[in-house]
Amino acid sequence: MSTTHSDTRSYLDNTGDNPAVRARLVVGDNDFHAITEKVCGIVEMPKTPKMWWVAFAISSSLTLVLFAMIGYLITTGIGVWGLNVPVGWGYAIVNFVFWVGIGHAGTLISAILFLLRQRWRTSINRFAEAMTIFAVVCAGIFPGIHVGRIWFAYWLFPIPNQMLMWPNFRSPLLWDVFAVGTYATVSLLFWYMGMIPDLASIRDRATTRLRYYIYGFLSLGWRSSNRHWHRFEFAYLLLAALATPLVLSVHSVVSFDFAVSIMPGWHTTIFPPYFVAGAIFSGFAMVVTLIIPTRKLFHLEEIITKRHLENMAKIMLATGMMVGLAYSTEFFMAWYSGNQYEAFTFLNRAFGPYAWAYWIMVTCNVVVPQVFWFSKLRNNTLILWIASVLINVGMWFERFVIVVSSLSRDYLPSSWGYYRPTAIDVLTFVGSFGLFFTLFLLFIRFLPLIGMAEVKGVMPQAHLDRPGHKGHGDYHGDIAGAEVV
Amino acid sequence: MENQTMTAGDETVLYGYLAEFDKVDDLLVGAATVRDAGYTKWDAHTPFVIHGLDAAMGVKKTILPYVVFGAGLTGTTAGILLQWWTNAIDYPYLISGKPLFSLPANIPVAFETTILFAAISALVGMLALNGLPRLYHPLFRSRAFKRATDDHFFISIEADDPLFDADATRELLESISGRKVEEVEDVV
Amino acid sequence: MSSIKPTGATYWRSLDELSRTPEFAEAVQREFPNDEFDTLPPATRRQFLMVMGASLAMAGLTACRWPKEEIVPFAHRPEFRVPGVPEHFATSMEIGGAALGMLVTSFDGRPIKAEGNELHPDSLGALSAVAQAQVLQLYDPDRSRRLLLRESGQEFVKRWDDFRAIVPAQFAGDGAGIAVLAEASSSSTQAKLREKFLGARPGARWYEYEPLSRDNEREGTRLVFGSAQRVHPELTHAAVVACFDADPLFDHPASLRLAREFAAARDPESGAGARLYAAESTYSLTGVRADDRFAVASNRVPALLAQVAHRMVADHGVDLPAAAAGFAGSVDSAASDAEARFVQALANDLAAHPGYSVILVGPRQAPAVHALAAVLNHALDGVNHTVTYSSVPDPDRPSHFEAIAELAARMGSGEIETLLILGGNPAYNAPGDLGFAELLAKVPTTIHLSLYDDETSQRCTWHLPCAHTLESWGDGAAWDGTVTLRQPLIEPLYGGRSAIEVIALVAGDEPISGRDLVRRSLGQDLPAMSSEVGWRGALRDGVVDGTAWQKTTPKLSPSALAGAVDSLRSVLDTPDPTSDRLELVVMGDAKVLDGRFSNNGWLQELPDAITKVTWDNALLISPATARELGIGDGEVVVVEANGATLELATYVLPGQARNSVCVALGYGRTAAGQVGDGVGVDANPLRTVAAPYVLRGATIRGTGRQYALATTQDHFAIDTIGFNERNHRVENLVREASLDAYLANPDIFHEYDHHPPLISLWKDHEYEGEQWGMAIDLNTCIGCNACVVACQAENNIPVVGREQVLNQREMQWIRLDRYFKTDPDVPIDEIDNAEVVFQPMTCIQCENAPCEQVCPVAATQHTPDGLNAMIYNRCVGTRYCSNNCPVKVRRFNFFNYHKDLADTTKMQFNPEVTVRARGVMEKCTFCVQRIEAVRINARNDNRPIADGEITPACAQTCPTRAITFGNLNDPKSKVSHSREEHRSYATLAELNIRPRTHYLARLRNTAEESGGESHAPSHAEADTHGKESV
């Protein structure tokens, strides 16, 4: 099939943009079976690679650290964190927003790109969705543990009770409960549903009874019937259509936590778009951070091609610019509004006690992505990887700046303060990464990390290659007139 | 039958015929032929979605969208009613001098419940309409069929299709698949 | 109290859960073991109060169904006792020889709160922070619980009988070799017992010592009148008040009364505008309030006063009595233009208001300076107008420092066989040059009666546990002599005895109870007392009306005056301090005084009014001096004076006088208890008998080390952005204008609000019925912290300890915001004089409360009567409300701050207020428990609530009545009136939060601004009085 090559670049490189030729989404000589082999092969591996074990050992011990910290917190009190009055929210909320943000790329890739018919998504969407779920799991922990009386946290849910009390639906925190809850559920459904046919593939290749039963159970007896495929496609389309506004709403609602308050630096109308852009930004950064090593480790360069990486780099560039714009807009508004509190808050961000955090943020989020302007740099996997890691750092600091610097100095100078995280704060945060990677490693080892069925669907072989048919794929001819039963 | 497991004493009946293809084109043509032959209890099995196959098979458009839409509406109403009843009717209290019930503050939650209900109904509806989960199916008794999730394509015609005729149907299938048709049996 | 170690795996929903733990049950056993009762006399009423108290305390502590909870009723309920209904008893406490009347709330036998006694001349219903904290001290678990005999390095636990047994031997004979060292006391009972004791033992000597003595004033009057007089400032009609190192509004036995009078003298609505001048080395609360404050080294204060005298004579022909003429000429040159300006303005003003002006000199100034002031007051016709005199009790006693010096000398020479120390803690707080602690070893038998087994007790052979003020009978005299009674609220928790009981015991008096002693003595003084009716009436009132001392009108004594002039000369001749020979001012701490309250968590954690420092004392130093010496803020420095050294952190304080550094006494205790030990550093070693207050020739050098002072507010020096913004915001937050500007344009304070009309998106809620509101008058608030402690006592607010304060987790509901106002043109490190303003900030009960809408569980919401309610048992602790509170007055329980409290301490809790669990937000609720109590009673008797019937704890105790509370829907209520005043404004009104607490703007009344014209309440009279004035 290499005849469709438009130039002389190595056969693995499909980043060229020649309008005359449709760049291939899967490179190398792969037929359907080869794809199945590659992907299922990872799950069926007789022995796990060393690298995996090393990574798992580290991440799972970090997870233990997380649980230890939570235990200490619950038994001792929120005081083990560095919080105070005025800064009532610190790491916990920063981490929450950070993780929720990361959890955006997945659904975005699967849903929005799906609706936009961006077929290149197929190689990475499963992966990204998985990442979304795990990020949301990490995110979900923090609002849970940051309340003073965790054992009463269930009061946030509208459960009938002997007190005849209900939660207060005017509170953005309650909106959060619903938004994040819905998002987690929908992402999970989306992810699982997409996986059903691939689980069936693993089932059908099973060489041991246990594996057959496990994957057989998970794939719910999928028998790739076309009548099923029909409804499956529809359900998938609908979920995508639902997830798209959802993914936008989630970070908007998270931003309401701040925007609805009256704190200078929080109370601003640009937060929703600003947060969503940031979320996508950080989400893609995290996808890239994870996908580059994974694709090396399991030799998936032919399925997750350089073009995929490049596209993501471009998206990061775009969203990075949006974020940068948001930063400058905030400053403009602070000055233009003539509100002395607002003005001071931003002056204080850039030059006050927390200036260091602010400038880390700007460097990582605005300066670093500029390298993606250059094709050479963005196509250099190493540079791309380093940049995306830096962007993750920057996005964490963005949340830190928003949450902490605004609170530390608000209306009354008499109650200004300074927030210092404690070791517990830091370890809890690090621990959450442990949890994230633990889940992630389990995923790439035991579940199909690439949507085989979808990838096959976008391969040339999936379409009619009979001469004389226009378009590609769709079968015309003697079916045309036939009336439908 | 040589490639089917037979445990002694198993009473079996014919479930239907299974024809195998390895080219998308043949499958599409075949499907159209079977459709035009007027069969109703038959199906095609493919490892991935094949454009045009629905048309070739004459699959009716699913009612799923209406289910999901209904669920979504339910979600919205539930969301609004919940907030209105709890905060304005059952235990009204004065918060920041705000009105007891004001739509703007209730939009986020109502929106989320809408999506939640709709999304769940989408998956559950899809499974229900497909009659899944169904871990056991006679087709799974065929070894060849295992490639239906890998790289091969199949057409199956059930024995209890009104038009089913042991020989005629076999001929039809062999003519379109150009290879031997497999008889799939079911245990009772 | 420093129970902030993050330990303990359990949480409480309230104290209830604790009571389920076996430790508690066991602790309760410890607290009230049966043998305790055995030692007590058979069933008395008060014993049952105690039992009830204890049992209810326990009972109140359980709320969960399982396990079972017990109810212990009285066996014999006293008449008129209704369990669960608080009672109030009038009693008093004594500090430095002046008795202060209080009204103590007793809940089922547990005294839980001290308030002022309206009938008492020095209280008038108000009570200082220190006095209110007595309740906590009562329950202090560190108080000594037993008699101790220390011999040859061993300790023996003894009983009172053992002590009684040694008395005859120790106090036998004519008393030669016997000495008694007592605290100042105004008790006539004690005086009588002393006479009896000394009468029987002519050889014995009685010494009186107070580390913070006011004797200089006493001696000063002696220099002028030939006989010691007590000075009573009368500020009600004062037009000009000049304070020289004096702090009449805070540091004075009658400060509560003086503050009230001063507030009246400045009420702008009645046109009164007394003008206050202050010349002082470090901030006093009076200085803060001054219209014209001049920061000058204490050492130069006399020169200032002398110049004022000179100017008055020279420019205004004020004639001094011949004998005192020498005073006038003593100094006539000012050291600086600023000084000259101040002197001139003051001299003009004083001379312009004869009969309405008064000069007050502080206790740290030499007698001669007081003498000069007395002469000037005389010349200004102040006597019997702005200052009155009365005789002093025991006029011939040597001054406190002479007394302790003489005692020390005799101890050193081994004359003393037996030394009985009644209270006090001389081993800690005697002047350093005496080495008193060591001298104790030279006395064979030393007996110390004390609340704690403190530094002195540990060096004495005998330690006797003292009964607490609230545990004992006694009497005393108010500053003006009014007889004041003291009655116990509870049986001595630890079997202590009061001073009079011990004196009676050693005097060989037949052992009788304190009650009988007091009653016998009063019966002798006042015939009325001998009748049961009179006695009960006196007990009810806590004071005996009309027993104040006769006012005297002493004549100047020329012979004495001659000496006064000479001694003033010598005072004036001392050179002014320089940066290498600094002046170190040692002052009593505003919270722990001389250290007697060091073990009181409320006071230790109370932020100092000016520095906001808690749990520490610091070296106050002016920015300029700090710069000259190259010392930074918070740097640890070594101070050397009189050969002794001191190592502590600096606090750079704008408004501190150049070349004068200041440190507070009362810190660095070693045997205070678990709260007070090791807090701050002890400055006593630097003091000398000759110079106990103002130490000359001190040097300091930096160590480069930094020390974090636990302040509840930023230091003066922060990053420039913050510094500028803060200065920029203050004028809007704490609105202030000159009196004339205000009178000229009453709306001046509303020119600050420039914001668009405040409209809502929805129809505003209508508030019907009682609508509570508050008004705080910044013009009369003097920042005395009384409200903060009142609130803490009333609302069971925990003490969190130094580390937590460092983490900005202090819990006091009332934050007394302190802002410096400085001239923006003057560089920070050149500032000599900064204006300080206070703004008491607590929950302002916004109608559109930002905190409410963000609470996901509706744990904070609005009540129909307009309170911003906080429901602790509903709170899950998201802290969102605190984040969204524009004034940051919400407090969060980061840990279980009550976990490590002693069970006695828990007896102080107010059962009407929920004790907050860990992880719960809390805040001011306008004392909703008080509101509900009144409301229920009013409703029960079908009557409306009268204005003033409900008083929150803070308003109740405010000495200047700066806080008014009431129903805003009642146009006739006091608070409604304050709301209508032009000075009334709302903080952060532009946020449309509609606070229920409004502030009344602050007024300044300096001479320049009003062209020398002060707004005396009665100009006309002023002139008729001031014939001789030009």
Added chain:
Amino acid sequence: MNEDKSNHIFIFPRWTWVLRPGVALGALGGLLYAAVVVTFGFSPVATDVGYEPVQPVPYSHALHVGQLGVDCRYCHSTVEKAAHAAIPPTQTCMNCHAMIRANSEKLIPVFESYATGMPVEWIRVHDLPDYVYFNHSAHVRRGVGCVSCHGRIDTMEVVAQVEPLSMGWCLRCHRNPEPHLRPIEFVTQLDWVPMEDQAILGRRLRETNNINPPTDCNTCHR
């Protein structure tokens, strides 16, 4: 073309059909169960009602109130003027028992208490959490009968808790007090039955005594 060497093939047994209804049922049942446990299981209705501890003295309300007709307020004398309806001092018992049953075994704790002055330690039955501030006078003086909360004490040999005393229970009455209102004079009459329809009477009493119980938090929580 991958040919399996083995002749073996895995397959789920036919009976796995039943899984489908099973899954559905499980989901529904689970939800139902959770709802029941949350709404009922944890509430005081289930935990507290019926608490009937044994008292140090077998004091019988049935005898004293039911048969001898002692009025509640004879012992619980503070109920009309204070928040607490105080347990009577030993003295009160002795008012009668100085003569009556003066040598009864059962009364020994009382006599001891009277002699030594040490209290009798009764076990609390009706117990509210510390953060709840209930005021007896406020209710009794408005015509809420003792029986409304304490039940027919006059028939109890041993006092037991008959009402849940939960927040919801309090609120129900605060929202609609009429069923529990009676003329003040009958407040302590446990067996009182209205002459007329309680609905009408309740409404009238509510108007005449202008009773409008608050339901805001500060009413009970401080």
